[in-house]
Amino acid sequence: MNTIMYGIPNCDTIKKAQKWLNENNISFTFHDYRKDGLDNQLLKKFYQLASWDQLLNKRSTSYRVLTEQQKESLNAETISPYFIESPTLIKRPLVLHNNVAIVGFNAKNYQQFFAV
Numbered sequence: 772m773n774t775i776m777y778g779i780p781n782c783d784t785i786k787k788a789q790k791w792l793n794e795n796n797i798s799f800t801f802h803d804y805r806k807d808g809l810d811n812q813l814l815k816k817f818y819q820l821a822s823w824d825q826l827l828n829k830r831s832t833s834y835r836v837l838t839e840q841q842k843e844s845l846n847a848e849t850i851s852p853y854f855i856e857s858p859t860l861i862k863r864p865l866v867l868h869n870n871v872a873i874v875g876f877n878a879k880n881y882q883q884f885f886a887v
Contacts, residue, residue, distance in 0.1 A: 773868070773869065774799040774800070774868045775799060775800045775801075775802055775866070775867045776788065776789065776792070776799050776800070776801050776802065776864045776866050777802045777861070777865040777866070777867075778803070778863040778864040778865065779804055779859060779863065780801070780803055782863050784864065784876050785863050785876075791876070795885065799866070804858035804861075805858075811855065814855065817872070820870070820871065820872035821872045821874055822847075823845075823846075823847050823850045823854075825862075825874055826854070826861050826862055826874060827850065827860060828859070828860055828861060828862040828863070831860055832859070833857040833859040833860045837853075862874045862875050863875070871884075
């Protein structure tokens with residue numbers, strides 16, 4: 772099984788998800804957007820597993836600093852440069868497990884997701 776968690780290490784939701792994975796003996800690799808980066812190739816992989824609007828974190832500080840015009844113009848074609856420039860616009864964590872993605876953290880959803 773190949774499990775990769777994408778995010779930033781100081782995020783509370785990331786910490787909760789990591790704790791859950793560790794408590795459930797699920798080994799994973801952590802990809803830190805700030806250290807390990809995010810490029811178009813990785814973003815394309817994400818889009819194969821989740822839609823751009825599923826990935827968009829509207830509760831993030833990065834989203835709140837966008838102008839109303841920028842927010843209104845977001846779509847599948849315009850969002851990628853924003854994600855690349857500011858990966859914190861992507862909901863956290865994004866976990867890929869056996870080429871399937873789960874976005875965000877909820878213990879009940881993780882239980883079902885990893886039971887497969």
